[in-house]
Amino acid sequence: MERIQSAIAKARESRGDQGNAGSRRAPQSDTPEFPPRSEAWAAITPVELDRRTLKKNRVVALNGGKDVTAFDIMRTRTVQQMRPKGWKRLAITSPTPGCGKSMLAANLALSLTRQPETSVILVEMDMRRPSLARTLGLDVRHSVADLMAGQGEIEDNAVRVGNNLIALTSHTPAQNPSDLLQSASIGQFLAELDKRFDPTFIIFDTPPLLVNDDTLAFLGHVDCALLVAGAEATSIKEVDRCEREIAAHTDVLGVVLNKCRYMSGENPSEYY
Secondary structure, three states: OHHHHHHHHHHHHHHOOOOEOOOOOOOOOOOOOOOOOOHHHHOOEEEOOOHHHHHHOOOOOOOOOHHHHHHHHHHHHHHHHHHHHOOOEEEEEOOOOOOOHHHHHHHHHHHHOOOOOOOEEEEEOOOOOOOHHHHHOOOOOOOHHHHHOOOOOHHHOOEEEOOOEEEEOOOOOOOOHHHHHOOHHHHHHHHHHHHHHOOOEEEEEOOOOOOOOHHHHHHHHOOEEEEEEEOOOOOHHHHHHHHHHHHOOOEEEEEEEEOOOOOOOOOOOEEO
């Protein structure tokens, strides 16, 4: 772990930055401490997540406990960095497939919503290989792509977990997602989410950065991005390249090392 941290620190130093290029979006106004539970939230279909399915998919943050410590720490650090700046939109990506970004996005969202004053919208943006519904154990035929194209209603393509988490997922892959992500309709869709639901945070599970240009097309719409690296799978060069790519469009919130079998401490995930 120390060797990996040191290598990434040296890569950042050689670039003359810390993986953070300053926000490319104008800071949002401060969100209210207690978000209103409006009729818009009540109109979303409520669901109960199956605990056995969540556990099978390594989603453990629905309830507290010792297995959730790493995600709760990540939650606290995320809030500490985003809230003072009025940031609301967070993209979660990885260099390549298989790093666990969808699992991490689901756990972070659930950890955040265990705080009653925090509301979260979790959005599937990996439209070529959508996996968020499967990760959460949702058996729904929804399409985020249709919503972004101005087709369909949010109420018909979303579910609500408890009182303060809305999940927007996709059942099948979309055609030409890169074109859709670069269209004017994406901005209108995001503005509608903000206006109608006024969430504390919106978390986007985006495609791997080095696989296609989908995430690059979308990063300009978020306040910051979190990079998920897979231990023994992601190279230092890939992390460095991804940090550069992200920093050219938005702020790098941090890097999470996932799937690490040998840790410096007790937490299975660490920012560095």
